[in-house]
Amino acid sequence: MSQIESARVHYTVLLFYKYVTIAEPEVLATHLKTVAEKLGLTGRVIVAHEGINGTLEGNILSAETFVTSILQDDRFADMHIKRSAGNGASFPKLSVKVRNEIVGTGFTKDEADPEVQTATHLSPKELHEWFRSNKDFTVVDMRNNYEFASGHFKNSVQPDISASRHLPLAMPKLEPLKEKTVVTVCTGGVRCEKMSAYLLSKGFTDVYQLDGGIHTYMEQFPGEDFKGTLYTFDKRLTMDFGGDREVIGQCRLCGATTEQYVDCAEDTCHYHFLACAECTNESGRAYCSPECQNARV
Numbered sequence: 001m002s003q004i005e006s007a008r009v010h011y012t013v014l015l016f017y018k019y020v021t022i023a024e025p026e027v028l029a030t031h032l033k034t035v036a037e038k039l040g041l042t043g044r045v046i047v048a049h050e051g052i053n054g055t056l057e058g059n060i061l062s063a064e065t066f067v068t069s070i071l072q073d074d075r076f077a078d079m080h081i082k083r084s085a086g087n088g089a090s091f092p093k094l095s096v097k098v099r100n101e102i103v104g105t106g107f108t109k110d111e112a113d114p115e116v117q118t119a120t121h122l123s124p125k126e127l128h129e130w131f132r133s134n135k136d137f138t139v140v141d142m143r144n145n146y147e148f149a150s151g152h153f154k155n156s157v158q159p160d161i162s163a164s165r166h167l168p169l170a171m172p173k174l175e176p177l178k179e180k181t182v183v184t185v186c187t188g189g190v191r192c193e194k195m196s197a198y199l200l201s202k203g204f205t206d207v208y209q210l211d212g213g214i215h216t217y218m219e220q221f222p223g224e225d226f227k228g229t230l231y232t233f234d235k236r237l238t239m240d241f242g243g244d245r246e247v248i249g250q251c252r253l254c255g256a257t258t259e260q261y262v263d264c265a266e267d268t269c270h271y272h273f274l275a276c277a278e279c280t281n282e283s284g285r286a287y288c289s290p291e292c293q294n295a296r297v
């Protein structure tokens with residue numbers, strides 16, 4: 001392909017999940033890996049007995065061929081597949097793995113089993129109306145704290161966790177919402193299936209989860225209600241859905257407005273945080289704290 005032709009190639013990043021019993025995860029993983037490899041896709045897919053969770057990038061034709069293929073499998077025929085613009089380099093390689101869970105929560109089946117009980121799905125349109133009508137509800141953002149930093153729904157509550165498995169630590173903070181109307185949100189919805197189920201198992205009475213996650217909300221209502229930009233676990237780091245939006249990310253070190261993520265330069269830390277250009281050195285590195293800076297000496 002000539003340079004001119006390759007510049008015209010457009011890439012799509014697919015994001016999908018479904019909780020459904022997979023009798024033989026290894027068989028499915030091998031099959032998906034073969035299909036994705038043939039199409040030259042990159043990204044990550046996790047297969048477990050409880051379902052599938054994946055994000056893949058490829059040129060538009062390859063990505064759509066993959067979509068057609070996976071939707072032909074009866075187990076995934078009704079799976080919602082989200083698409084965003086890629087750049088051809090969102091992932092370093094293809095990884096298809098079998099794990100115990102499709103989201104690493106460590107919750108027991110009693111604490112969260114989306115196939116038995118999960119919160120009612122609230123469509124982006126319904127949530128949009130709730131915001132417009134000033135209904136009494138609270139958005140609880142189930143993503144990690146560093147994801148929340150670059151963008152989140154207005155007036156939302158963050159459990160302030162660094163990984164999904166830490167949700168139990170945030171329960172004292174969420175306790176006052178137990179009798180209130182709560183809407184859980186996350187990037188594409190997969191984490192909310194379990195996180196909202198966990199809240200229900202802990203006695204929360206009126207819990208909803210945003211259908212299709214923040215991704216779908218921003219596609220339908222770009223620049224509205226969700227302030228800032230959507231963090232993504234690939235090399236793009238953030239996704240832009242257009243719309244007239246503001247930048248709300250702040251440099252952890254000086255407070256300046258920024259949407260630039262860096263990993264702490266201290267090798268034993270690697271904390272992922274927002275740091276402005278002023279606070280990063282020539283090679284784009286920064287330390288998250290004085291402790292990390294001093295650890296060097």
Ligand SMILES: [Zn+2]
Pocket residue numbers: 251252253254255256275276277278279
């Ligand atoms: Zn700064």
Ligand SMILES: [Zn+2]
Pocket residue numbers: 264265266269270271287288289292
């Ligand atoms: Zn650090």
